[in-house]
Amino acid sequence: MEPSLESYLALSGILFTIGAVGVIYKRNAIGVFMCIELMLNAVNLTFVSFSRYYGDATGQLFVFMVMSVAAAEAAVGLGIIIAFFRNRISVDVDDASILKF
Amino acid sequence: MESALETAFPFIVYSVGILLAFQGVLMIVAYTVLAERKVLGWIQGRIGPNRVGPWGVLQPFADLLKFIFKEDLVPDKSTKFVYFLAPLVALTCALLPIALYPFGPRIADPLGWLVPYTAGIPYLGDAVPWIAERAINMPLTIAQLDVGVLFILAITSVGVYGIALAGWSSNNKYSLMGGLRSSAQMISYELAMGASIIGVVILAGTLDLNGIIQAQSAGPWYMRWYIIPQFIGFMVFLIAAFAETNRVPFDLPEAETELVAGFHTEYSALKFALFFMAEYVNMFTVSVLCTVLFLGGWYTPGLSYLFPVGSIPYALASHVTFLLKIFAFLFLYIWIRGTLPRFRFDQLMSFGWKFLLPVAIGNVILTIVIVYLLNM
Amino acid sequence: MVSTVIFFLFAGFAIACAISMVYHKNPLYSAISLIGVFIALAGLYVTLAATFIAVTQILVYAGAIMVLVVFVIMLLNLDEDKPLNRLRYLYVVGAGLGVALLAQTFFIFYAVLKTPKSPADPDSLAGSPMSIGQAMYTEYLLPVEIVGVMLLMAIIGAVILVRRMEQPEMEAVIEQESENRIE
Numbered sequence: 001m002e003p004s005l006e007s008y009l010a011l012s013g014i015l016f017t018i019g020a021v022g023v024i025y026k027r028n029a030i031g032v033f034m035c036i037e038l039m040l041n042a043v044n045l046t047f048v049s050f051s052r053y054y055g056d057a058t059g060q061l062f063v064f065m066v067m068s069v070a071a072a073e074a075a076v077g078l079g080i081i082i083a084f085f086r087n088r089i090s091v092d093v094d095d096a097s098i099l100k101f
Numbered sequence: 102m103e104s105a106l107e108t109a110f111p112f113i114v115y116s117v118g119i120l121l122a123f124q125g126v127l128m129i130v131a132y133t134v135l136a137e138r139k140v141l142g143w144i145q146g147r148i149g150p151n152r153v154g155p156w157g158v159l160q161p162f163a164d165l166l167k168f169i170f171k172e173d174l175v176p177d178k179s180t181k182f183v184y185f186l187a188p189l190v191a192l193t194c195a196l197l198p199i200a201l202y203p204f205g206p207r208i209a210d211p212l213g214w215l216v217p218y219t220a221g222i223p224y225l226g227d228a229v230p231w232i233a234e235r236a237i238n239m240p241l242t243i244a245q246l247d248v249g250v251l252f253i254l255a256i257t258s259v260g261v262y263g264i265a266l267a268g269w270s271s272n273n274k275y276s277l278m279g280g281l282r283s284s285a286q287m288i289s290y291e292l293a294m295g296a297s298i299i300g301v302v303i304l305a306g307t308l309d310l311n312g313i314i315q316a317q318s319a320g321p322w323y324m325r326w327y328i329i330p331q332f333i334g335f336m337v338f339l340i341a342a343f344a345e346t347n348r349v350p351f352d353l354p355e356a357e358t359e360l361v362a363g364f365h366t367e368y369s370a371l372k373f374a375l376f377f378m379a380e381y382v383n384m385f386t387v388s389v390l391c392t393v394l395f396l397g398g399w400y401t402p403g404l405s406y407l408f409p410v411g412s413i414p415y416a417l418a419s420h421v422t423f424l425l426k427i428f429a430f431l432f433l434y435i436w437i438r439g440t441l442p443r444f445r446f447d448q449l450m451s452f453g454w455k456f457l458l459p460v461a462i463g464n465v466i467l468t469i470v471i472v473y474l475l476n477m
Numbered sequence: 478m479v480s481t482v483i484f485f486l487f488a489g490f491a492i493a494c495a496i497s498m499v500y501h502k503n504p505l506y507s508a509i510s511l512i513g514v515f516i517a518l519a520g521l522y523v524t525l526a527a528t529f530i531a532v533t534q535i536l537v538y539a540g541a542i543m544v545l546v547v548f549v550i551m552l553l554n555l556d557e558d559k560p561l562n563r564l565r566y567l568y569v570v571g572a573g574l575g576v577a578l579l580a581q582t583f584f585i586f587y588a589v590l591k592t593p594k595s596p597a598d599p600d601s602l603a604g605s606p607m608s609i610g611q612a613m614y615t616e617y618l619l620p621v622e623i624v625g626v627m628l629l630m631a632i633i634g635a636v637i638l639v640r641r642m643e644q645p646e647m648e649a650v651i652e653q654e655s656e657n658r659i660e
Contacts, residue, residue, distance in 0.1 A: 002480050002481070002524075003480060003481050003484040003485075003524070004590075005589055005594065006585075006586050006589040006590045007484065007488075007586075008521070008525070009582075009585055009586060009589055010582055010583070010585070010586040011488045011491065011492070011521075013578070013579070013581065013582025013583075013585060013586070014492055014495075014579070014582060015491060015492065015495055015514070016578065016582075017575055017578040017579050017582060018492070018495040018496060018498075018499055019495070020574055020575070020578055021499065021571045021572075021574060021575040021578075022498065022499035024567055024570055024571040024574065025499065025567065025571050026499070028504055028555070030504050030507075030508075030546060030549065030550060030555070031504055031507055033546070034498060034507055034508065034511050034546065035498075035499065037511065037538070037542065038495055038498065038511065038514060041514065041515065041518055041538070044518070044530075044534075045518060045521065048521075048522055048525050048527050048530055049525055051525075051527065051604075052525040052526060052527065052604075053594070057604070057608040057609050057611075057612045058612060058616075058617075060527055060529070060530050060604065060609055061609055061612050061613055061617055063530050064530070064533065064609070064613070065620060065621075065624055067533060067534070067537045067538070068624045068627070068628060069624070069627070070537070070538070070542060071537060071541065071542060071628065071631070072627055072628050072630075072631030073631075074541075074542040074545055074546070075545075075631045075632065075634070075635040076631050076634050076635055076638065078545055078546065078549050078635075079634065079635040079636075079638035079639045080638055081549065081553075082549065082552075082553070082638070082639050083638050083639055085553050089655075091553065091555060183505070183509070186509075246528060247528060247529075247605060247606065248528050248529050248532045248606055251529070251532045251533070251536060252532050254536060254540075255532050255533075255535040255536035255539075255540055256535070258535075258536060258539075258540030258541070258544070259535060259539050259540055261540070261544050262512070262544070262547070265544070265547055265548070265551065266509075266547075268551075269505065269547075269551050277551065280551065281548070281551055281552065284544055284547065284548045284551075285548065287544075288541070288544055288545070288548075291540070291541075308606055
């Protein structure tokens with residue numbers, strides 16, 4: 001017997017919740033970044049499970065797109081973090097409250 | 102009873118297969134270490150290890166015993182959990198691809214020849230035909246995965262963590278430098294490696310390792326081994342493979358003249374042995390990948406004229422040629438270690454990004470254009 | 478039966494790793510936990526017969542993105558997070574958001590449980606690289622092209638962002654910063 005659709009959706013919801021709460025609690029920019037990645041992954045899980053239960057490859061294709069967006073986000077986001085660290089010697093998001101250095 | 106046996110049979114077969122494959126690969130790897138020392142000695146006009154057993158053949162076991170019985174030092178200021186995790190990650194990621202090695206072609210009826218000999222014996226007489234019937238067309242691979250090439254690339258890319266975390270957790274500046282160098286190097290050369298494989302995948306039309314071998318055995322004469330149509334891809338793959346396995350001339354993560362011993366400076370005894378083993382298993386994996394993608398894997402032109410396809414001698418001969426090709430690559434690794442000096446780090450980076458990657462992408466574009474024109 | 482056990486193993490591992498990621502103050506521990514989540518999710522994709530996506534998950538997330546993150550953490554040599562000494566209202570906001578999202582999750586779980594649905598087709602080929610490639614280069618060609626352009630923009634943007642300033646200018650900035658810190 002295979003686990004049913006709703007168990008995958010519940011897991012995805014729990015992971016998304018953890019990620020969302022983490023975004024609020026984390027003060028480290030890299031930590032916030034990782035929590036966003038976790039939320040993206042939770043969404044990917046729903047895509048794949050719907051794709052499985054409808055027998056359609058489109059959902060998996062969109063997972064692929066989300067992964068590309070995550071890769072682009074990693075490149076630019078880490079670039080911003082490094083540039084920010086060079087300017088303020090910190091990666092704390094609270095230190096980034098003034099939009100200048 | 103019968104149905105329970107029926108259910109258990111695949112598990113037993115897979116367990117035996119996994120045992121044989123892992124044991125065989127690890128033995129070959131152990132003797133690669135000895136061969137490396139012997140060949141290096143030969144290149145440098147020395148003798149090499151010759152004390153343990155005749156010509157030093159028991160040296161790998163002596164080394165293993167030494168690694169086990171040495172004192173295991175843990176640096177006081179290290180991050181303990183990560184320090185213990187790192188060698189495990191390195192070795193696990195090195196061993197996982199063994200499950201996908203295509204060791205040989207399918208055998209049509211591997212045990213059928215046993216049946217007449219065991220016909221009269223009480224229990225064996227019933228068991229052997231039963232097993233033989235279920236062993237028909239058994240593949241000589243543990244796991245058949247339709248994305249085999251990608252799987253091996255993915256697992257080897259996770260192997261970076263072993264080295265990077267080892268460097269970070271040791272709390273030693275040389276280790277940290279080694280770890281940083283290795284992660285930068287492996288990210289850079291992975292791209293060139295992946296891009297060099299795309300040409301082969303376009304020609305074969307599949308990502309399955311056995312499928313790629315089959316595609317090579319079916320084409321016209323100049324497509325029998327993809328090294329001929331994909332020579333540029335082969336060269337790029339070979340160079341990137343040296344960098345991925347941290348071998349000379351790209352052994353900057355452990356560059357002993359600059360960084361003491363690089364990422365494993367603080368590791369001793371069995372933990373060091375795990376890193377050491379992981380490096381050599383990675384060498385073996387990359388050689389297998391190179392053989393399968395560019396040299397036809399177990400397929401050798403002409404063997405099918407000597408033996409009928411699907412017979413046991415054909416499978417054995419194919420398996421032996423497969424191993425011979427791998428040994429040739431392993432010898433190449435050792436030969437280059439004895440010949441070439443090490444790159445400087447900025448040279449390594451600019452070589453990877455400014456030369457190797459553009460060449461690999463150019464090769465992909467060229468392959469696409471030629472395949473398109475040929476199929477028009 | 479076997480797949481249910483595997484599902485609960487991977488699901489439990491994923492949730493445990495996700496919680497440990499949010500819990501740990503040290504960014505490197507968070508990163509290692511997140512890699513655990515990604516690997517557990519790859520295992521779940523295999524149980525959903527999406528081998529291509531599972532392998533891509535490991536290749537892209539665990540093998541590329543997280544290596545970059547670990548690399549940056551090691552390069553910047555980040556310490557532990559400072560304690561949350563101001564912005565205390567964030568605790569309330571976070572807890573409220575968490576409770577709301579969890580309630581929504583259970584509502585979805587309940588609603589989908591009640592909906593009649595046909596079981597998944599076990600022989601479906603939806604996960605094979607061939608079917609994904611077919612969809613990618615016929616029906617969804619335009620989104621794929623847009624993603625390609627976006628990746629190119631990301632590469633150029635990242636290079637411009639981390640380009641070093643002129644050396645004297647940078648020294649001046651660092652000096653000024655350290656003075657500010659001392660004050």
